[in-house]
Amino acid sequence: MRRLLVLGAGTAGTMVVNKLRRRLRADEWEITVVDRDDAHPYQPGYLFLPFGATAPEDLVRARHAFIPDGVELVLADVDRIDADENAVLLADGRRLSYDYLVIATGTTPRxxxxxxxxxxxxxxxxxxxxxxxxxxxxxxxxxxxxxxxxxxxxxxxxxxxxxxxxxxxxxxxxxxxxxxxxxxxxxxxxxxxxxxxxxxxxxxxxxxxxxxxxxxxxxxxxxxxxxxxxxxxxxxxxxxxxxxxxxxxxxxMGDDVIARSGLGDELNYVPVDKGTLQSKAHANVFALGDASNIPASKAGSVAHFSVEIFVDNFLDLVAGRPMTRSFDGHANCFVESGDGKGLLIDFNYDTQPLPGRYPLPVVGPLSLLKESRANHLGKLAFRWVYWNVLLPGRPLPLPALMTMAGKVAPPDRSAASAGAGATNPSTSTPQE
Missing domain, CATH: 3.50.50.60 (FAD/NAD(P)-binding domain)
Structure with a gap:
C-alpha cells in the first residue's frame, strides 16, 4: 500500500484529496490529511464581515464535511517534517510515514x-x-x-x-x-x-x-x-x-512547522519548481497553495488552478512517467469596489492583468479591469461555488492555464508581459 500524506485541510489540501481519491485506486493508495482543527473558514468573507455584509456563522464549516470517504482526517498539530526519513511527527507523539507528501499549510498573518x-x-x-x-x-x-x-x-x-x-x-x-x-x-x-x-x-x-x-x-x-x-x-x-x-x-508567513523542519525560506515558504510545485530539495514532496514560494498571488484561484496541474502531473509521476504539465501562475481575482460593483483581474507569471471580457471573448459576461455589477455578483456567488464545487473537487469550466482570449493587450506588448513574477518581491529564491 502506497501512502499519500497531505498537511493542511484548507483550500488546496481539500481539493487535492478530493481529486486524487477519485483517481487513485483505494486498494493501492492510503490517503491521509492532517489539520489542527475541524473548522474550515471561507476566508474571502472576512473582507465583508466588518461592514455587516455577512454573518460570522456563514463563514465557517466543518472540515470533515468536505473530506471524502476513503481519506483519513487526522486532527492534530504537526511538530516536524522529517523529509529525509519520509515521516511527519505530530505534537502528540504519533509518527506518520509517507511515500509522497503534499504541504498545504498556508500562510498566516504575523x-x-x-x-x-x-x-x-x-x-x-x-x-x-x-x-x-x-x-x-x-x-x-x-x-x-x-x-x-x-x-x-x-x-x-x-x-x-x-x-x-x-x-x-x-x-x-x-x-x-x-x-x-x-x-x-x-x-x-x-x-x-x-x-x-x-x-x-x-x-x-x-x-x-x-x-x-x-x-x-x-x-x-x-x-x-x-x-x-x-x-x-x-x-x-x-x-x-x-x-x-x-x-x-x-x-x-508560512507555518512555523516549515521552519522547524528546515524546509523553507526566511518567510517559511517551501522553495519549489514554479511549474510542477515539486520541492527543490525532495522529489517526493510538493507544496501547494499559499505554502509554496512561487512568484504568484497567494489566492484561492492560484490554489485551484495549480491543483489542476498538480493532479495530472502527480498521476504521471507515480506511474513512472515524466511530469509534462507546467503551471503558469494563473490567477483571477474579483476586486470589490463598493456601491455594488467590482472588477475582475486575470493574469499569470508572464502576463499582467489586462482589460477585456471573461471567460468568453465579447460575451463575457464578466468585465476585466472595469467596474460592473456583474463582477460584484460574481464575487458574491463565488461563496456557493467554493463550498459546492471547488472544495469537493468538482470540475469548474475554467481553463487552468491563462488564455489571452477576450483580453485587450496594450499597444506596447512588452508592458503586457511585465510578468506577475514581480508580485512577490519578498520571494527570496529565484525561480527556474
Missing part, C-alpha cells in the same frame, strides 16, 4: 513580527481583517468610527489575496459615504509598493480609483514600527503616518 503592532492599541485602534477574530473585532469597532484618519496599511509582500487591502479601502469609502460621514474621514492607503498594485496596467486603473475616491496613496512605505503613544506607523526612513483607526495587513 503581527508579532512588527514592533509595537501587538501593543496596547491592538484591537482597540489597530485592527486586522485577515483573521476571523480580527474581522469580528473590527466589525464591533467600526460603527463607532465617524471622524478622523483611517489608515489602510500593508506591512510587506507577499500577502494572501493581494487585492484585499484595496478592496477594504474602497468598501470603507462607500460605507462612510452611505452613513453620511465620508467628508469627516481621511482615508490613507499605505503600501510598500511603489504604486497601488504590482502590475503597470492594473496599477494605473486601481490608482485612478483611489484618486477618484480621494483616498491618499502613500507608496514605498516600509514599516519599521507602530508607535502606540503617538498612534502612528513609522517607516524605516522615519516617515510617520498618524492614525485614529489603523487597519493593517501584518507580515504574512
Amino acid at each position: 503581527p508579532d513580527q512588527t514592533p509595537g503592532m501587538l501593543g496596547k492599541e491592538w484591537r482597540r485602534s489597530v485592527f486586522d481583517f485577515y483573521t476571523f477574530d480580527g474581522a469580528r473585532a473590527l466589525a464591533a469597532a467600526l460603527p463607532a468610527f465617524d471622524h478622523g484618519r483611517l489608515v489602510v496599511h500593508i506591512t510587506e509582500m507577499p500577502i494572501k489575496c493581494p487585492v484585499a487591502p484595496l478592496e477594504f479601502a474602497f468598501l470603507a469609502d462607500a460605507w462612510l459615504r452611505q452613513r453620511g460621514v465620508r467628508d469627516r474621514v481621511e482615508i490613507v492607503y499605505a503600501t510598500p509598493l511603489s504604486e497601488a498594485f504590482t502590475q503597470p496596467v492594473a496599477a494605473q486603473h486601481l490608482g485612478a480609483m483611489l484618486e477618484e475616491r480621494k483616498i491618499l496613496l502613500e507608496p514605498d512605505f516600509m514599516i519599521e514600527r507602530v508607535d502606540d503613544e503617538r498612534k502612528s506607523i513609522v517607516s524605516w526612513d522615519e516617515r510617520e503616518i498618524l492614525f485614529d483607526l489603523l487597519v493593517t495587513v501584518p507580515l504574512n
Whole structure:
C-alpha cells in the first residue's frame, strides 16, 4: 500500500484529496490529511464581515464535511517534517510515514513580527481583517468610527489575496459615504509598493480609483514600527503616518512547522519548481497553495488552478512517467469596489492583468479591469461555488492555464508581459 500524506485541510489540501481519491485506486493508495482543527473558514468573507455584509456563522464549516470517504482526517498539530526519513511527527507523539507528501499549510498573518503592532492599541485602534477574530473585532469597532484618519496599511509582500487591502479601502469609502460621514474621514492607503498594485496596467486603473475616491496613496512605505503613544506607523526612513483607526495587513508567513523542519525560506515558504510545485530539495514532496514560494498571488484561484496541474502531473509521476504539465501562475481575482460593483483581474507569471471580457471573448459576461455589477455578483456567488464545487473537487469550466482570449493587450506588448513574477518581491529564491 502506497501512502499519500497531505498537511493542511484548507483550500488546496481539500481539493487535492478530493481529486486524487477519485483517481487513485483505494486498494493501492492510503490517503491521509492532517489539520489542527475541524473548522474550515471561507476566508474571502472576512473582507465583508466588518461592514455587516455577512454573518460570522456563514463563514465557517466543518472540515470533515468536505473530506471524502476513503481519506483519513487526522486532527492534530504537526511538530516536524522529517523529509529525509519520509515521516511527519505530530505534537502528540504519533509518527506518520509517507511515500509522497503534499504541504498545504498556508500562510498566516504575523503581527508579532512588527514592533509595537501587538501593543496596547491592538484591537482597540489597530485592527486586522485577515483573521476571523480580527474581522469580528473590527466589525464591533467600526460603527463607532465617524471622524478622523483611517489608515489602510500593508506591512510587506507577499500577502494572501493581494487585492484585499484595496478592496477594504474602497468598501470603507462607500460605507462612510452611505452613513453620511465620508467628508469627516481621511482615508490613507499605505503600501510598500511603489504604486497601488504590482502590475503597470492594473496599477494605473486601481490608482485612478483611489484618486477618484480621494483616498491618499502613500507608496514605498516600509514599516519599521507602530508607535502606540503617538498612534502612528513609522517607516524605516522615519516617515510617520498618524492614525485614529489603523487597519493593517501584518507580515504574512508560512507555518512555523516549515521552519522547524528546515524546509523553507526566511518567510517559511517551501522553495519549489514554479511549474510542477515539486520541492527543490525532495522529489517526493510538493507544496501547494499559499505554502509554496512561487512568484504568484497567494489566492484561492492560484490554489485551484495549480491543483489542476498538480493532479495530472502527480498521476504521471507515480506511474513512472515524466511530469509534462507546467503551471503558469494563473490567477483571477474579483476586486470589490463598493456601491455594488467590482472588477475582475486575470493574469499569470508572464502576463499582467489586462482589460477585456471573461471567460468568453465579447460575451463575457464578466468585465476585466472595469467596474460592473456583474463582477460584484460574481464575487458574491463565488461563496456557493467554493463550498459546492471547488472544495469537493468538482470540475469548474475554467481553463487552468491563462488564455489571452477576450483580453485587450496594450499597444506596447512588452508592458503586457511585465510578468506577475514581480508580485512577490519578498520571494527570496529565484525561480527556474
